[in-house]
Amino acid sequence: MAGHRAAVVGSGPNGLTAACVLARAGWEVTVYETADAPGGALRSAEVLGDGVISDLGASVHPFGVGSPAFEDLRLAERGLSWAHPEIPAAHTLDDEPPALLHSSLEQTAAELGVDHDAWRRLIGPVVAHWEEVRRAAMAPPLRTFGHRSEDSVVARGAALARLGLRGAWPADVAARLFRTPRARALFAGMAAHSTVPFSHPLTAAFGVLFGAAGHATGWPVARGGSQAIVDALTGELEHHGGRIETGFEVTGVRRAPGRLRRTHLISGRRRGPGGGRAVVAEEAVDVVLCDLTPTQLLRLDGLELPSRYRHALRRWTYGPAIVKVDYLIDGTIPWAHPDTARAGTVHLGGSHAQISASEAAAARGVLSGRPYVLLTQPSAADDSRAPAGQSVVWAYAHVPHGLEGPAAQRAAELIDAEIAVNAPGFREAVLARQAWTPQDLESMNANLVGGTISGGMPTVRQFVARPALSLQPYRTGTEGIWLCSSSTPPGGGAHGMNGHNAAQAVLRALG
Known part of the structure; x- marks a missing residue:
């Protein structure tokens, strides 16, 4: 994988996780973030006074503590507890x-x-098989995580069946x-x-x-605050040579002309002196991973997407x-x-x-x-x-x-x-x-469109087609452009699995 270059647009937990996975594989990775600090809605800040740590988004992490992505990245070694x-x-x-x-x-x-007895019957079997269920629920469609016995197609199907028998109802x-x-x-x-x-x-x-x-x-x-998750991810990324550019708003992605090795050119505005923004030169990359919801993806100038995919994005319900x-x-x-x-x-x-x-x-x-x-x-x-x-x-x-x-x-x-x-x-x-x-x-955080926090309403339609009906939901249909936000499987949550799954799909596609 040496020599590949990726741009990640957005530094929420999914964008940072995707960047870490690619950087660990030897890629040159740059994360572009509009805000002055990485982390998206996972950041913490002293909004109520000095020494008072408030989480801007998620505070409690029932799926972060069991995230296969965070386990894979060994964030505990970066100070997360x-x-x-x-x-x-x-x-x-x-x-x-x-x-x-x-x-x-x-x-x-x-x-x-x-x-x-009713509580035990409804919840107990999922608790008894929690390891298999949580990995199956967070896996990308039709894929397994690795070579472990609980990652086999049969085991995953059994785990999802246990959940489905209880969770399919209203x-x-x-x-x-x-x-x-x-x-x-x-x-x-x-x-x-x-x-x-x-x-x-x-x-x-x-x-x-x-x-x-x-x-x-x-x-x-x-x-110490949800910021500790952001800090652990940024520490892991930087340890593997990745970098983050804050104050940089990516406004366009277009196909590179001619026979340039790099597939796409990204352009944007970097915050200048006094808070002003200046247009910066285009930068060439092999792959662009977007930690963006459909609304932001559609706003990128010059981005060529298949008409069917664009139609699915326009139908997206937040x-x-x-x-x-x-x-x-x-x-x-x-x-x-x-x-x-x-x-x-x-x-x-x-x-x-x-x-x-x-x-x-x-x-x-x-x-x-x-x-x-x-x-x-x-x-x-x-x-x-x-x-x-x-x-x-x-x-x-x-x-x-x-x-x-x-x-x-x-x-x-x-x-x-x-x-x-x-x-x-x-x-x-x-x-x-x-x-x-x-x-x-x-x-x-522009991903919180209209104040929604889930990246898109998890209705049956948007569970099956997230964000479009596809066996490869992280692909946009345009070569080199991938989606890794909460608008992809497994959905919303500060667990990084959307980014992890998307980055693994990129590595498989180019491997």
Whole structure:
């Protein structure tokens, strides 16, 4: 592979992972990032004050801790370590103690009372075969990871069948397995990570996978902030000779003329003195990997894509957005039930029926009066995030795509209110607060189109055709141009597998 040159457009976890894989194979790799620092939405920053580490995007990593990509890159050797809360997740319930997702399958099931057996039957087989299931779920279509026995086609098929038998249903249907509102609510909080209405097929898979991950590997945070994942990836890339150019916006990709060895020329704008941007000369590369969603890919000047592929990109649906609020808390959140403070993640929004209704409303473009809220408490596991006696928290609500203006501010107020209902005295405990609208999020990272965080709604169509119907989903149909973002399999999440899979496909194609 020596002598090959690659450009990676975008430095989110997928772009950085793809760059690391190619650099380790001996390629000359340059990552181009529009922002002043790499990492995309995985970065951390001191937005609430000096010494207060807030994660701009994901804080809790149930699939990062078990990512085959991160294992392959040995990020622990680059300083990445995981911190586990005492309880992976909790679901608040009106006027009664929360439902808890413990690390122990048996303890979780026991606390669900008459739904003990139903929880074990639904989640238990996936936990028992977690190694095979998590690798199969994250593998590219029709490919295996290597020569291990659990990577064979037969083993992968068996693992996916275990998940499919339980996850193919709509979450509304799967919830009927449970007899109590407590068990249904606990399952609903995890299924809502899909951002898809519960009436759709495959939404149950999110509840099963998140529940099984909690029992098998936990829902940890990266010690020191999610920035630690970015730092580990950049350290691995630089160790193998790769480099990152920040403040560089790639605006065009075109086929190289004549008989140049390099296949494509990329062009863009580099931030100049005083923040201005200047057009820079074109640079020739063999391969371009784009950590971009369909909207950004279509905006690249000069990029020739097959008409069928362009049509698929134009049909891409992003789905609901989020409004996010960061908080600095004096002490910890004064939850009505102390067990809630022990959880790294807290789901709020009421019963299964209430969450199902609010998710359906967001997909229809309606802001629910009581939206589903996902809250993380990184300080429950990692006391390095804030000064002594304080803690960092963030929460988001699922809202209509592109929500703006007073409606977005109203959503932030609804988040405050939902927390306050379950934690009397919450408002008085807040030392600092910052709300992010969908427009703020997209301005921070262009891949968060309209404020969506999943790279595209994981409906059945967009699960099968992500982003286009193809047995080789990382190819764009144009030689030398590849897609490695969350808009490819296995979908959204800070696990790097999209980039890992795409880079491996490049190596196979040119090997």
